[in-house]
């Protein structure tokens with residue numbers, strides 16, 4: 001009961017406790033009976049007898065072969081069931097489970113009808129002098145038939161629980177499918193595979209009904225231990241109990257070994273806050289960011305300067321070749337990017353906008369959209385398989401391989417691309433040092449903090465010498481202070497990256513501070529592709545404007561071109577610089593340009609709306625006040641000082657007047 005809260009440990013409700021105790025007794029009594037009636041004094045001689053050792057040897061042989069068949073056929077089947085979609089998949093899964101629910105004698109009859117002398121394949125087999133019924137091979141088949149489902153089901157469960165991002169990340173680092181299976185999939189599902197294999201073997205060892213029906217009870221040929229028990233029971237009950245005790249001991253040994261630590265599921269990483277369907281930290285648009293937050297335009301000039309504080313001056317490995325990116329993506333996502341080497345592009349957009357689909361399309365991991373053109377450097381990679389694209393992907397939680405050390409994780413891409421082990425490790429070590437996590441080289445991901453894991457994930461991606469780097473919300477899973485550190489590390493190392501970097505983010509600070517361009521996606525379409533400065537000055541959708549913390553109201557200018565905008569909400573907004581007449585667009589007002597008053601203001605502001613305070617939140621040293629408009633006035637965000645808020649005695653529900661000078665309101669035609 002380890003791990004349960006104290007209160008739960010102590011209280012066992014009687015209505016549950018009594019039937020549970022009865023269940024335990026029900027299971028225990030027969031076992032106690034075997035122990036009580038076992039012929040202990042003659043046990044050694046009975047178990048050492050020729051008949052028993054012969055049956056035991058045969059049992060081990062038959063169950064061993066059955067396990068081998070189950071492994072050879074069952075592992076690929078489990079993988080297909082867990083990882084692929086094909087017609088009739090549910091039917092195949094039912095078929096796999098059928099032997100588990102079928103009475104074993106029926107399974108034996110079915111085997112006879114398939115492989116017996118008059119069965120479907122019998123005559124064909126007979127023409128090759130192969131007779132399966134009443135042979136050791138038949139006993140193996142009968143055991144494999146009933147035992148394989150245990151392996152398939154256990155392994156399929158483990159594979160289904162293994163998030164594909166580990167395998168996909170390995171692919172993006174250059175590993176071919178077989179290598180991914182051998183180095184990532186298998187080690188990560190090993191506990192499930194071992195458990196399935198052990199159960200499968202135990203089932204084969206205990207198989208009786210199908211064997212006796214299909215293979216008979218021939219001493220030395222098909223008479224395994226369970227069959228011997230059955231035979232002995234008629235003439236020598238003590239002997240049957242002795243052999244039963246042996247089978248019981250074997251089954252118990254298997255169970256005890258299954259309780260070993262290798263049966264416990266792997267702990268991926270401390271930061272294993274993986275994002276499957278619907279998982280992931282709550283996201284939302286961050287409040288206002290000052291447009292003056294500044295952004296980094298990468299390039300040779302800034303690279304040397306920004307790389308200086310950390311690590312050696314140049315990244316390890318040969319001198320990098322610049323890799324510009326040219327791509328057009330169509331389908332579920334439509335985007336065209338033509339970016340010189342050294343560009344970092346932030347990909348932003350509301351939930352479901354298609355950001356992840358865009359990354360997966362470039363990686364070649366989805367068919368929902370296609371990169372109709374994808375040129376990396378001078379090479380056309382539009383039709384290259386994912387592991388040949390040299391596009392490194394860092395998923396949101398880093399997806400470090402939990403069974404490998406930080407060093408082996410970092411060397412993974414180089415090894416997959418054929419670099420000898422010692423050289424790959426030396427280079428990986430340099431990357432880890434460069435990212436300030438060299439001391440953790442021999443730690444497994446489970447022992448790394450969130451920030452450390454992100455650095456290792458970045459080292460692993462960069463060490464693979466990618467031509468395009470895809471970062472999916474690299475800072476989202478980190479707390480505020482770690483985020484600042486890792487952001488700094490990212491900025492430093494992106495400066496040296498010789499390709500293009502696409503960085504998905506929901507955080508406007510990340511977008512404007514790390515990227516030289518921002519791609520805005522909405523409903524799978526590109527809404528804007530601009531520099532952060534342009535984006536802040538001229539947001540082209542209400543979502544972008546709000547992401548940047550601005551008030552944005554869709555509307556249309558009046559026909560007489562006097563600078564009046566009729567907002568869709570019904571209010572009128574006057575702008576100082578008259579926009580084109582009769583044009584649809586977006587009226588944008590920074591929240592610091594909105595003044596709040598408790599009485600109707602007089603004087604210059606030409607836009608005055610009435611409303612009441614709905615929410616007050618802190619933003620840096622200032623307060624953001626959300627005002628719900630009344631009488632058709634739009635919802636407005638104002639940013640004011642705490643002392644101004646105190647002077648006005650603002651609280652939720654306080655009626656206020658919001659005023660905006662015409663000079664502060666801009667109209668962006670769309």
Ligand SMILES: Nc1ncnc2c1ncn2[C@@H]1O[C@H](COP(=O)(O)OP(=O)(O)OP(=O)(O)O)[C@@H](O)[C@H]1O
Nearest residue numbers: 332349350351352353354355356357358368521524
């Ligand atoms: N495998 C899929 N099959 C069909 N539709 C999908 C699949 N994956 C995603 N979608 C849909 O495609 C759209 C874009 O999804 P995507 O995951 O690319 O958005 P996103 O911008 O990354 O969203 P988020 O910010 O929530 O991660 C959504 O409407 C989503 O429901």
